[in-house]
Amino acid sequence: MNISEKTRKYILLGLVVFILGGLLIANVLASKQNETFQTEDFLYQQAIQFYQAGNYDEAQKLIADLVAEKANSEMVNYLAGLNAASLGEYSAAAIYMQKALDINPHNVEAPMFMLQFGEILFSAERYDDAKIVLERCKEWNWQPEDYPEYQEQVQGMLTQIENMK
Numbered sequence: 001m002n003i004s005e006k007t008r009k010y011i012l013l014g015l016v017v018f019i020l021g022g023l024l025i026a027n028v029l030a031s032k033q034n035e036t037f038q039t040e041d042f043l044y045q046q047a048i049q050f051y052q053a054g055n056y057d058e059a060q061k062l063i064a065d066l067v068a069e070k071a072n073s074e075m076v077n078y079l080a081g082l083n084a085a086s087l088g089e090y091s092a093a094a095i096y097m098q099k100a101l102d103i104n105p106h107n108v109e110a111p112m113f114m115l116q117f118g119e120i121l122f123s124a125e126r127y128d129d130a131k132i133v134l135e136r137c138k139e140w141n142w143q144p145e146d147y148p149e150y151q152e153q154v155q156g157m158l159t160q161i162e163n164m165k
Contacts, residue, residue: 040069047079056086074103078113081120090124111142115150118157127161134158 003011043062050059063083066076081096097117100107107113114137121130137154144150 040066044076044079047083051079051083051086054086056083059083060087072103074100074107077103082116085116085120085123090120093120094124094126094129108136111137111140111144111150112147115154118154122157122161127164131158131161134161 043066047059047062047066050056050062059079060083063076063080066073067080070076077096077100081093081100084090084093084096094117097120101113101117107117114133118130118133118137121127121133134154134157138151138158142150
């Protein structure tokens with residue numbers, strides 16, 4: 001089969017147009033995705049600032065928007081859990097923390113995450129679950145320099161759980 005020179009030019013031109021069109025579409029989609037990311041990042045940073053400043057109600061408004069947009073984000077669920085606990089909504093906080101753990105099971109190896117999760121479960125009166133988490137914390141025998149009371153707090157909650165039975 002013999003392809004004429006004119007046909008080869010049209011094929012080459014078609015490929016060039018196809019590639020340039022694809023690059024243009026990718027650029028447009030990427031810029032929209034970048035705008036979405038920047039907006040979500042701004043909301044997340046604002047929520048963290050409100051949380052750290054102790055303005056939990058304002059943080060909750062932003063977190064609700066983030067959870068609606070990024071329900072499968074470990075960090076969003078973690079922040080939502082901490083903020084809900086600060087508002088005294090321990091059952092909701094436990095759900096958010098469990099979801100953060102489900103998204104990233106490696107958090108089971110993070111001592112501070114597990115302590116916070118144990119405290120939230122304890123405050124939500126889910127004592128059996130709290131005992132499991134706190135016993136995991138006790139197994140590590142971890143003593144961080146910035147939180148030397150870690151093991152005492154773990155043992156204190158475990159003692160309270162045992163005294164309730």
